[in-house]
Amino acid sequence: MRKIIFAGLIAFGGLVTVNAQCKTVSALTENFDSWKEISKCWTAKPGKAMLYSSEKRIVFYSMNSPRENMYLVTPKIKAGKYTLTLDASDNGGETTIELFSINNASDAKSYVSIAKSSKITGAKKTFDISLKKDSHLGVKVILNGIHQAVYVDNFSLTPKK
Template sequence: MKRIVLAGILTLGGLLTVKAQCKTESAIIENFDTWKDINKCWTAKPGGKAMLYASDKKIIFYSMNSPGEDMYLITPKIKAGNYTLSLDISDNGGETTLEIFSVNNASDTKSYVSIVKPSKITGDKKTFNISLKKDMHLGLKVLLNGVHQAVYMDNFSLKQKK
């Protein structure tokens, strides 16, 4: 019994250590080419039966048979400041939107505050001006309105303005 408890404590300590190694960023340039799964410093929050995963050198939001579910990809923590965010984002048809949130606590959706209103995904590169008053994460929320609908995200670039 003591070994089981000790193993549990060591495992929990290891998990906490992994998250503690993620540092607060002042820039993120990510093309997702080397990702086999979601990076440990990022958080994927798929809704219900929908899927959010890394594959084919990009991030894929996929509705399966569950359209309308909220799906979020949360960045590592970002230093307070003004940024330019650009990314390539496209879909496989239908109505899809992207909304951006400041996120205080990645595991608590009540701490998500919309900072860029939902915009239609059209297959073009998107560019946004982002302002964070304190160190926070960014949350990218994708809404898929159809069955077997997908959104593909690539070439994420967050650069601090001078």
């Protein structure tokens, strides 16, 4: 019995340690090249569709659920003004991207739009954003057809001076 309790305490301690490693940041640069799955400091909110890491990029895939709300949520970011650049492309059809400030990743009511929805055209996207308090940044992608995909890569969030 002691072994089971001890193993449980070690496992719980490991979970606390993992979460403690995800610190609030003031810049992010991620090319997703080393990701085999979504990083523990990021959160994937696929809804009824799929959101995963594959081929050195992030894939938003609609499957049979077009117009599903899908979010890739960053680690917590310090309040301030930033420039976000990322590569976004799709496999055809009409797709859009929108940015959100997120207070609590598990509470959809805390998601506040901070950049208007824009069409994904395959070109590099640049957004000027302002976070009024420390919060997560959510990248929302809308796919309007079945078996549609959007690919996100080269995510760079830099503070404005």
